[in-house]
């Protein structure tokens with residue numbers, strides 16, 4: 001920059017000395033007080049000032065400095081029904097998850113990481129809005145025809161990041177409702193993800209076991225032949241269409257409970273659908289399809305910053321591994337799709353690495369709720385489980401107020417920025433909203449979401465003080481090592497899925513540090529602690545927590 005060099009006279013050399021001294025002192029103070037990422041941002045900011053003094057004009061240096069201040073890309077990899085104990089990094093030995101284990105060993109593994117809820121939709125609602133799902137009565141397991149449950153005026157995680165200059169995308173499972181309740185699947189489907197903050201969406205509407213069994217890109221069914229329109233109904237079948245209930249001879253995967261409506265690809269589903277033959281997904285290709293979409297999204301937006309919500313479908317039912325993974329674990333389809341999901345994580349990471357993005361991308365890997373074996377199909381999940389323990393040391397599973405319902409695998413990874421390690425901080429997916437707002441430079445006050453950026457980046461061991469967890473409208477309360485489960489009516493165990501739900505006629509109080517498996521109810525002997533927990537729980541939750549909805553597995 002010859003034009004600028006001429007200006008580096010005595011005055012500027014003096015300014016330069018002062019600026020460098022100021023810079024050095026500021027950095028020493030800063031590095032001692034705040035985390036690595038914020039220190040880097042501030043260092044870059046100071047560097048911009050210094051560069052301005054040195055060269056006395058704008059230029060590539062300032063541009064590069066401004067570039068260095070850019071917040072990182074963010075990827076949330078969200079698995080579906082993956083249990084705390086389903087991964088090697090939490091102790092699984094029968095089932096191998098080398099790629100997720102690598103993320104954990106090179107990143108930060110949380111031993112107290114939670115979904116807000118023991119089922120899909122509420123956890124996803126909290127993740128994307130920063131609001132506890134029990135505040136929203138529609139945040140329960142939704143049929144495929146449910147209207148969108150996020151208000152389009154509501155602040156959302158992708159919307160907040162978009163305001164901060166991010167490009168935002170979702171690939172995978174949605175299950176937060178679409179449209180206004182009267183969806184015509186043959187026209188643009190809205191409102192949906194694109195109306196609540198996502199610039200790009202490639203989704204399935206609800207779940208793999210629910211119709212419509214088609215992909216939707218930016219509100220339009222992919223590959224739809226206008227001559228073969230789609231109709232969907234969750235109440236009545238269409239004339240002449242076989243169902244799993246009427247025609248068991250047509251299915252290749254037998255239903256156990258629910259899952260006996262329309263048959264697609266030989267698999268009976270929840271809900272009825274007719275038409276759209278050319279658009280229907282092939283179940284065994286779903287993992288590859290979502291992976292390719294996720295990789296393409298990264299490549300298309302690698303200039304960043306981008307936010308990708310990669311919502312994988314495994315190991316939710318129906319478990320349909322690609323033939324490459326069939327039989328690879330000896331645990332039947334449930335084990336095989338976890339191996340498949342792990343491979344997808346590895347391939348996705350390879351893409352980030354190949355694009356040179358690992359040092360500039362924060363990755364959060366977690367699951368929307370705990371594990372279930374038989375969730376509606378006979379797929380040998382129970383019979384071939386062997387010694388594997390999907391719930392790890394916890395009691396219960398999906399649908400449960402016991403720990404296994406919401407206490408899930410959770411890892412953060414950011415090469416060169418997050419020190420590898422293990423954190424005991426109490427963190428929840430609902431906190432990503434405020435924490436990522438802080439990271440992106442937005443207002444971190446976000447509903448129930450707490451700014452735990454320091455914990456997520458491993459700079460602090462401080463997590464939440466308290467957490468309200470939810471399972472099909474029932475709520476429980478964690479504070480420190482203690483968990484309070486209020487009395488709820490209903491069976492202790494759901495026999496169809498064979499999971500203890502946490503229902504009891506009496507209060508339950510457990511100390512997780514001493515009793516991780518929740519076997520010793522201390523409510524009778526620790527009455528002072530019980531009263532304290534009930535009081536604090538009611539302050540947050542209100543006193544009407546006993547009004548609950550019946551558990552529906554479908």
Ligand SMILES: [Ca+2]
Nearest residue numbers: 080081120368
């Ligand atoms: Ca789920």
